[in-house]
Amino acid sequence: MSTLSSGIWRCPACMHHQPWFSSKKGLKALDRRCSKCSERTRVLIERSGSGQGRTSDARVWMRPGASEDALIREAASRNHALKSTAKEGVKEQSDLPPIWGVNWRPEAALEFSKPLSREVIRSEILRFVAERWEGHLKLVASALESNLPIKSMDGNEFHNWSESFSKCLYEAFDERLHDLEVGDVLEMEIMPRRDGRTYLSRRRSRFILDIRLTLRRLAHSAAVTLKQRLKWHRWMVRTKILDEHLKDL
Template sequence: MSQGDLPEIFGLTWRPDAPLDFFQPLPKDAARSEVLTFLAQQHDAHLFLVANIWDHIIGAEPETFEGASWHAFSERFLEAVERGLKKQMESTLGDQLDSEVIPRRSMALMLERRRAHFLVDMRLMMRRLAHYMAVSVGQRMEWQRMMTRTRCLDGALKELFTEGVETPDGGRFGGKGFRSTWQEGVVAVATALHRQPDAPRDARPGQGYDGDLVAPMIRDIGLGLAMGDTPLDVMAANLGKVGSNQNGGWEDAGGRDLHVGAWHVGVLPPTAPLP
């Protein structure tokens, strides 16, 4: 990109490939509430216009949306919003659109790019709502189980870090590490991924492991567990045990910097710039 070029607007041409299968119908009143709540939080200046457009076109829609009808409605609605924003801009500003608001940038160009960013946000929001409606009871049960397991592991780690354990020389080892309390919901990310939790211990991506890869941040132990890491390996890494797979490439070197990962199930551990 040269100095005079404008930054790319990522996601500008993205459109959902296909409808999702809703686990239960989405009432149109609930959909309106979700859309306007999002606008109030993120783009409150557009509330009045978007609400009026929604109310104008929603009359022809059924009382509840299924996946296919929501998919089609979302595109019609966003096209109407785009037309409304353009009309509002032209009727309000008129000849002022050609004026230069910043060096070498007209007001029309500035507003066009702002409109593009807004429509990307709206399209993503409506797709997120579709994903929410596609969640099954079975998935919610799996998430609850994995979140509970993560919280239990966190509780055990907290006790070790605060109370410590007695060492052979009579001292106490408390360890250190980052836990996942209040961030257990990250386990749901794994639902959308291809997992292979039963891969052999010596597997590597492309060599016995053919699933997706994740790189959890420091408080995302739950995601590692959801991908197939085990509480035993997490404890070994945090306690620096000789058998930990977080050995920095040195056999029997232990937990090293106490990072957590499991490359054989696609969990890339963090790296530390410090020696």
């Protein structure tokens, strides 16, 4: 039997990745039973981009023309996630420096003096990424395009969106590492006694932490009131006058 369609799919119940094959041309939906938890899953391969309807953790990746061995390797790579190897790598390599604040998250939303617009959020995030993480500029721009709401956001809305956006970037970072073209780098020794999974998991942790801090800085800038700005301005003027007076002594 010839295989016209093939790829990887993820079970929404146990998050297990496994290859799939079909002899149908132009397959629109997938109906499979998970080999790990035996849960049956039906999922559309091509979903509407409107964002409406029920959400599901089931995912399908198309890999036309890929061999069975290549799909098995990719599924195994996706099942061996970076986040599970980061902690193991620290245990095995005690010389790895700690990443301070790696699990930091803002505890509560701030009260904005004015809503944050889509244009301000997008420009500030892309400006920061271009400055510090230019290699991920396209990744972040794509995530913003698909996740950034059209309307302006208040403090609570921005707080919830920041968490979902960070999670989206977290998953998008992993997504690029399991392609057939670059999947082998995860098993390579990038640095002495540090394989690709350990190295990239730490890079991802720093990247997501920087994004969280940038989003929180945006929230603080939107929470500043006009009264506070005037007060700070008076302090700056007084400091300048005092400094000039001390220079004259």
